[in-house]
Amino acid sequence: MPRSGLDRFEQRKQTRARLIDAALKLFSTSGYEHATVDDISQEAGYSKGAYYFHFSTKDDILLELLRMWTESRGAALLAGGAEDEAPDLRAVLEGLFSYEADGQWPAVLLEFWSQSVRNAEVGKRVAQAYAGWRRQLAEAFSRAAAAGRISLASAEDAAAIALAAHDGYAVQVAIGSLRASEMSAAQLADSLIAPLEAPAEGGRTAAAM
């Protein structure tokens, strides 16, 4: 592993990034319970000492992955325009559902969920993240409805369904039951939004077949 030209700070950053990549890979394949700190260090090409320089426990790197995931979903919601005056809900949901460049994440979500049932810290952070996204999505649905883009009975229910669709889509992709070629994130978003579009506004009707 050539390190010439990298100063100590850069080296440390790289080590940390490789450990995180290794954990992502092992948690998504062997699972969190099976993978050990030894496995993660070895997969990254480092000693256990390097691991413990950066993380204090195995939980610690799981929490870091959890932080990266919640940050990336939050960023995807914003990039999709979730906080726009009149949000394009297709773009918002497509952003939320997309893991195309990060093929290992859906399987890691299964680990977050399993651990959140039995690890209080993971559980707390996952619950906080979902509560935040649910609020943000409910507001986006509300604003889209106020702007006449969609019609709906309850923005809260629509937000809960969008989150359930996110989780369920990740499950189906992780277990290989639904390939992205069968239903892309964009198609899933469209299938959820199209029926909500008022005939007069969207140029599509709920009855279009």
Add this chain to the structure above:
Amino acid sequence: MPRSGLDRFEQRKQTRARLIDAALKLFSTSGYEHATVDDISQEAGYSKGAYYFHFSTKDDILLELLRMWTESRGAALLAGGAEDEAPDLRAVLEGLFSYEADGQWPAVLLEFWSQSVRNAEVGKRVAQAYAGWRRQLAEAFSRAAAAGRISLASAEDAAAIALAAHDGYAVQVAIGSLRASEMSAAQLADSLIAPLEAPAEGGRTAAAM
């Protein structure tokens, strides 16, 4: 544990049922990886010998739970009228989504999914179950559309969304992010179906607010 009055066959059935209940409880709390055959036997109040009389490995009882789950979902789809001439899709989906009497199941689904990523037999059976349900749901959506109950662009997409909603709802319930009091299985079913109902047919319009 009084066994008088039970013949050997009944005793064996009871032992098996208790071992299965114990596994369901431990897999949903400690998780599949953590729970041992010793733990399961002890939780059920039996020796390891009793376990191995009924099951050959720890996998074996996971596969039995998987069989029970796939059978119960299949039964719920049928009871909801999935194969009726003109299915009531609310009843079909409510049946599919409901785990109210079986509070431990959603957390066990997390274990099925995690294991299906790394255990070929679990993966195969889970994939088969989903493929069957997706076909069955697509046919139910098609027949409901043909009977004029709903309008939709693609029965296959609608079926995929219904399954994703099932999985995502189970995740949200398992991790405690969505309580059944906030959104019941019936409400989730209604929120998915209502937007598909053609104004002329259902007496509800997609624009009802």
